[in-house]
Amino acid sequence: MGVNRWTRHSAPIIRTKRWKRLRYEALRRDGFACVSCGARGRLEVDHREPVRTAPERSFDLTNLQSLCVACHARKTRAEIGMGETDPARMAWKTLVRKTGRETEQ
Numbered sequence: 785m786g787v788n789r790w791t792r793h794s795a796p797i798i799r800t801k802r803w804k805r806l807r808y809e810a811l812r813r814d815g816f817a818c819v820s821c822g823a824r825g826r827l828e829v830d831h832r833e834p835v836r837t838a839p840e841r842s843f844d845l846t847n848l849q850s851l852c853v854a855c856h857a858r859k860t861r862a863e864i865g866m867g868e869t870d871p872a873r874m875a876w877k878t879l880v881r882k883t884g885r886e887t888e889q
C-alpha cells in the first residue's frame with residue numbers, strides 16, 4: 785500500500801515516449817549494467833532524486849541511474865523508511881542503545 789502511493793508520482797512520466805527515449809539513453813550511458821553492483825540483465829532506470837521531491841528533474845539524464853531489480857528494491861525500501869532490514873545492523877543498534885541506557889543509569 786505504501787509502495788503504491790510512492791510509485792504513483794512517477795507513473796505519468798514513465799508512460800511518455802520522452803521517458804522511453806531517455807531511459808534508453810541512461811542504460812546506454814551506464815553500459816547496460818547496474819551502477820550499484822554491476823549486474824547485467826533486467827535493469828530499471830531509477831530517479832536518483834525521486835520524482836516526488838524533484839519533479840523538475842524527472843527528465844534530467846544526470847538524475848537517472850540504471851539499477852538491477854534487487855538494488856532498485858533496496859533503494860526504494862530505504863526511501864520509504866524501511867531501510868533497516870539488515871539483521872546484523874539492527875542487532876548492533878539494539879546493543880548500542882542498550883549499552884547507552886545502562887551507562888546512563
Ligand SMILES: [Zn+2]
Pocket residue numbers: 818819820821822823851852853854855856
Ligand atoms: Zn545491482
